[in-house]
Amino acid sequence: MAEMKRYVLRLFISLKHITANVVDRNNGRIVATASTVEHALKDAFQCGRTCNSKAAAAVGEVLAMRLKTEGLHQEDGRGVHVDVHKEIQRRGFQSTAKVWAIVNAIKTSGVKLVLDHHDHHNSP
Numbered sequence: 001m002a003e004m005k006r007y008v009l010r011l012f013i014s015l016k017h018i019t020a021n022v023v024d025r026n027n028g029r030i031v032a033t034a035s036t037v038e039h040a041l042k043d044a045f046q047c048g049r050t051c052n053s054k055a056a057a058a059v060g061e062v063l064a065m066r067l068k069t070e071g072l073h074q075e076d077g078r079g080v081h082v083d084v085h086k087e088i089q090r091r092g093f094q095s096t097a098k099v100w101a102i103v104n105a106i107k108t109s110g111v112k113l114v115l116d117h118h119d120h121h122n123s124p
Contacts, residue, residue, distance in 0.1 A: 032066035060105025
């Protein structure tokens, strides 16, 4: 069963920074990471007091590129799992657009992203 959800997307969103990690649950290793703390992204977006959805999308694109380098891509079949509702719940309502920007950027960049759905009363 661990193999089915081996790779999981974890997000860390604060007012100033956005970090996205993909974790291999079999060994706890971070497979790939991207963050607005990195020099290239930091200079490109100047988050200052707050990072916006554009910065979040850039983090998603960089993460997707790094995942492809690690061999996780659309044709791979393994996929990266994410429970968007759980991530939004953890981050709060204000980060909804940022969470979706990261998720959509990863998907459109060619990485197989598996959206996990649990029974939430407030799910659409």
